[in-house]
Amino acid sequence: MKRTVVYLRIGCCLLLLIMSLALSGCYDQREIDEMAYPLAVGLDVGRANILRMTLQLAAPLSIGGGGGGESGGGGGGAGGKPVSVITVDTPSIYSGLNMVNNVISKEINMSHAKVIVISRKLAEKGISKYIQAMMRGREFRPDMFIVVTDDPPDVYLREVSSVLESNPAKYYELLLGKDYSSYYPEARIADFHHAIERLDIEPTAVLSGINPKESVEEIDMMGKTGEHYLDEGRYEAGNVPAVSELKNVAMGTAVFRGGKMVGTLNGIESVCFQMVTGRYNHSYWTIPDITGSGNVIVMNVVQRKRPKTTVEMKDGKPYITVRLDLEGDYTSIQSTLEHEKYPEAIENKTIEVIRENVTTFLRRTAEEFDSDICGLGRFMKGKFLTWDEWEKFDWPSHYRNSEFNVEVKFKIRRTGLIIRLMMPELSAAPRVASGSVKGGWLCRYSHGPW
Amino acid sequence: MQMDKRIRFGRWEAIMLITNLICTKVFLYFNRMTAEDTGNAGWMMAAFTSAMALLFYFLVMSLYGKFEGMDILDIAEAGGGKVLRTITGFVLGGALFVLAAITMRKFSEDIKTISLPTSPLSYVMGFFMAGVIIAGLLGVESIVRHNAIVTPIATAGYIVILLGIMPNIDVTNLLPILGTGLKDILMKGFYRTSVFAELLVLFMLPPFLENPGDARKVGYVAITASSFFFVTGSLVYTLVFPYPTSMEPFLPVFNMARLIGLGRFFQRIESLFVFIWVMSALVYLSTVFYFGVYTVSKAAGLKYARPMMIPFAIILFSAAFLPVDLLSVIKIESEIINTWGWAVTFAFIGLVMIAAGAGKRAGRGTKGR
Numbered sequence: 156m157k158r159t160v161v162y163l164r165i166g167c168c169l170l171l172l173i174m175s176l177a178l179s180g181c182y183d184q185r186e187i188d189e190m191a192y193p194l195a196v197g198l199d200v201g202r203a204n205i206l207r208m209t210l211q212l213a214a215p216l217s218i219g220g221g222g223g224g225e226s227g228g229g230g231g232g233a234g235g236k237p238v239s240v241i242t243v244d245t246p247s248i249y250s251g252l253n254m255v256n257n258v259i260s261k262e263i264n265m266s267h268a269k270v271i272v273i274s275r276k277l278a279e280k281g282i283s284k285y286i287q288a289m290m291r292g293r294e295f296r297p298d299m300f301i302v303v304t305d306d307p308p309d310v311y312l313r314e315v316s317s318v319l320e321s322n323p324a325k326y327y328e329l330l331l332g333k334d335y336s337s338y339y340p341e342a343r344i345a346d347f348h349h350a351i352e353r354l355d356i357e358p359t360a361v362l363s364g365i366n367p368k369e370s371v372e373e374i375d376m377m378g379k380t381g382e383h384y385l386d387e388g389r390y391e392a393g394n395v396p397a398v399s400e401l402k403n404v405a406m407g408t409a410v411f412r413g414g415k416m417v418g419t420l421n422g423i424e425s426v427c428f429q430m431v432t433g434r435y436n437h438s439y440w441t442i443p444d445i446t447g448s449g450n451v452i453v454m455n456v457v458q459r460k461r462p463k464t465t466v467e468m469k470d471g472k473p474y475i476t477v478r479l480d481l482e483g484d485y486t487s488i489q490s491t492l493e494h495e496k497y498p499e500a501i502e503n504k505t506i507e508v509i510r511e512n513v514t515t516f517l518r519r520t521a522e523e524f525d526s527d528i529c530g531l532g533r534f535m536k537g538k539f540l541t542w543d544e545w546e547k548f549d550w551p552s553h554y555r556n557s558e559f560n561v562e563v564k565f566k567i568r569r570t571g572l573i574i575r576l577m578m579p580e581l582s583a584a585p586r587v588a589s590g591s592v593k594g595g596w597l598c599r600y601s602h603g604p605w
Numbered sequence: 606m607q608m609d610k611r612i613r614f615g616r617w618e619a620i621m622l623i624t625n626l627i628c629t630k631v632f633l634y635f636n637r638m639t640a641e642d643t644g645n646a647g648w649m650m651a652a653f654t655s656a657m658a659l660l661f662y663f664l665v666m667s668l669y670g671k672f673e674g675m676d677i678l679d680i681a682e683a684g685g686g687k688v689l690r691t692i693t694g695f696v697l698g699g700a701l702f703v704l705a706a707i708t709m710r711k712f713s714e715d716i717k718t719i720s721l722p723t724s725p726l727s728y729v730m731g732f733f734m735a736g737v738i739i740a741g742l743l744g745v746e747s748i749v750r751h752n753a754i755v756t757p758i759a760t761a762g763y764i765v766i767l768l769g770i771m772p773n774i775d776v777t778n779l780l781p782i783l784g785t786g787l788k789d790i791l792m793k794g795f796y797r798t799s800v801f802a803e804l805l806v807l808f809m810l811p812p813f814l815e816n817p818g819d820a821r822k823v824g825y826v827a828i829t830a831s832s833f834f835f836v837t838g839s840l841v842y843t844l845v846f847p848y849p850t851s852m853e854p855f856l857p858v859f860n861m862a863r864l865i866g867l868g869r870f871f872q873r874i875e876s877l878f879v880f881i882w883v884m885s886a887l888v889y890l891s892t893v894f895y896f897g898v899y900t901v902s903k904a905a906g907l908k909y910a911r912p913m914m915i916p917f918a919i920i921l922f923s924a925a926f927l928p929v930d931l932l933s934v935i936k937i938e939s940e941i942i943n944t945w946g947w948a949v950t951f952a953f954i955g956l957v958m959i960a961a962g963a964g965k966r967a968g969r970g971t972k973g974r
Contacts, residue, residue, distance in 0.1 A: 163742070167739070170735060170739070174732070174735070177728075177732075182721065182723045182724035182725070182728065183721045183723050183724050290853075293718065293719060293722065296863070297860075297864055298866050298872075325869075328869060345864060348850070349846070352847075352849060352850050353847055353850070355777075533777035533780070534777065536777060536781055537777070537780040537781070537782075539781040540781050540782060540783045541781055541783050541786045542645070542781055542784055542786075543785070544781065545781050
């Protein structure tokens with residue numbers, strides 16, 4: 156018995172020794188500094204081959220050294236830059252990785268890739284085959300962001316610079332995953348892949364582009380709007396009136412049907428898109444003042460509850476009702492009227508503006524894109540008992556005939572840090588006599604009780 | 606068969622052992638299998654399957670009353686002599702052996718796919734084999750006590766994954782509510798009671814239990830706990846992966862864990878999955894292998910099972926290589942083990958008990974006369 160215990164102990168020690176050697180030093184051993192980590196993958200239509208693939212590789216020593224010139228161009232072979240870009244023409248993504256492995260000294264590992272950038276040209280041809288390859292791959296992460304750009308991805312990825320953030324990976328996460336900008340959706344590759352295969356929703360991607368403007372003169376050349384303001388949400392990536400060291404701009408949404416891109420949404424339509432899907436967080440809305448003075452009211456609008464959506468079939472047509480429940484806080488009131496005290500008119504105006512925008516957006520998705528990107532079909536599915544019935548119904552063929560009814564509930568809750576403004580001349584609007592009533596709304600300086 | 610006769614363990618250890626044996630497949634393929642069978646109504650099928658398993662178990666245990674404290678081989682011997690004992694032992698031992706071989710191959714293929722892609726399969730399998738052999742040599746007590754530690758940890762890890770994935774759920778994924786139809790839920794749900802096939806280990810446990818009468822309760826608790834994990838697992842999986850995409854993932858829980866991202870700091874939770882899954886797998890293989898060898902040894906009338914461990918491990922290692930590829934393993938798992946497992950666990954054991962009961966009565970009658 157004693158001998159058996161001794162043998163067992165010796166056996167266990169030997170096994171531990173063998174395992175510690177076998178597990179740490181054999182076949183799958185990887186040294187972290189022998190790997191190259193792409194942070195972004197660009198896909199475009201190839202010229203010398205089917206696909207043009209661009210990898211934006213992290214230069215870890217430059218990133219670790221604080222980025223830019225701080226590291227003194229130490230590592231990564233990028234001359235101090237936190238990233239290095241390489242482009243190959245290839246028949247497929249994985250063949251491209253093979254080719255890149257022939258060029259660089261380190262083995263490519265995709266496990267830190269944050270974003271896939273697809274050219275509009277390729278997106279319009281269809282990208283399902285590339286998406287499924289990435290979903291099948293062990294190294295590609297399902298939470299990678301998916302971006303479509305008008306510019307060639309090789310140019311785009313060379314222009315992307317993260318001035319405020321030394322770590323480019325974090326830069327992508329902060330830029331594309333942030334919840335305080337509603338002008339583009341959060342689009343992940345896993346959701347995109349699911350949406351391609353589903354009948355009740357279509358995929359979307361972030362629309363991004365290079366802002367080529369180098370000086371404010373170029374903004375001047377974009378033309379004037381006179382006294383009237385142009386809503387900031389009307390822009391799309393690439394034509395935003397901005398001059399910056401940061402060249403890439405994310406603004407808008409790329410709309411797909413199946414795996415093919417069929418159109419784009421601008422910033423404000425992207426806001427509407429997120430409101431309807433319940434992913435809207437908050438953004439500033441600019442509402443024209445009810446006096447028609449050219450002044451605006453700016454509000455921080457948040458989604459109070461997830462939208463309630465119902466779909467009814469009448470005469471073979473889907474009638475879709477979307478109920479939005481929103482609330483807002485004043486952030487700027489340019490006029491002299493006491494909107495803080497009597498917010499109803501602004502609330503009604505906001506409801507009207509939002510309803511109009513959302514309805515127009517929904518009609519575009521149905522009539523122009525024929526693509527149910529909001530997943531309204533999900534609310535139709537419940538009317539069927541089995542999957543066969545649902546498939547036979549063929550929702551995508553019905554969606555284009557949809558009629559939309561948007562109901563908006565909106566309340567102004569807070570006024571910011573100021574509850575009334577006592578400035579005598581705020582705008583060019585005609586002065587209204589103190590204490591008088593215009594259109595049912597009291598002018599400022601009424602000194603009336605709250 | 607004298608081995609381990611003095612070894613006793615309690616109800617808790619037995620419940621953990623059986624629950625882990627049944628539930629390991631949740632990590633591997635169960636959720637995908639329910640989606641393949643009934644579309645987005647997989648959770649309903651899981652609930653129906655669980656209810657059927659409870660019913661079958663109740664029926665089998667109603668026959669067990671006369672044999673309280675005996676394992677299935679002793680019951681077979683009591684009713685049908687050594688011939689029935691040998692047949693029963695070889696059938697059950699064979700079933701456990703097939704389960705061990707297929708699961709060993711599947712686990713190793715999974716590890717190769719997600720963690721050790723360039724290592725040869727035999728190398729990966731070698732680690733499992735080492736664990737299985739050591740566990741077999743150390744005996745049932747080590748296996749069971751190790752199980753009592755591992756199962757709660759694996760359960761906690763699994764629950765963390767289910768909770769972590771909550772932000773990704775979409776309730777409309779459950780619609781149309783009946784999935785591919787009621788017929789599929791009932792028909793496929795019936796033969797998927799095979800997912801409880803590992804319950805047959807329970808029928809070898811009574812001699813080891815401190816209170817042999819606990820066997821009945823252990824079964825009920827283990828089936829209920831497993832049902833909970835089957836139903837919640839399938840439900841959450843359907844809520845996260847819409848049908849038909851839900852039929853794609855190779856390792857459903859791993860794929861689910863890959864989607865978890867709570868802020869910038871709580872990401873790549875699949876590493877937790879690999880940890881709990883490998884722990885659970887090793888314990889599963891050790892248990893099934895041990896009881897397989899023990900059952901065959903006892904059926905063959907051998908006094909000790911321990912000398913059989915290494916030879917059987919070598920056979921197991923070779924048998925695991927019989928399926929030509931991963932898809933063959935999945936096919937065997939889905940179309941044989943999880944389709945006909947119920948025939949061994951419930952039908953065969955039920956028949957043995959009926960035969961034993963009849964034999965016992967006949968023996969008593971002859972004696973009386």
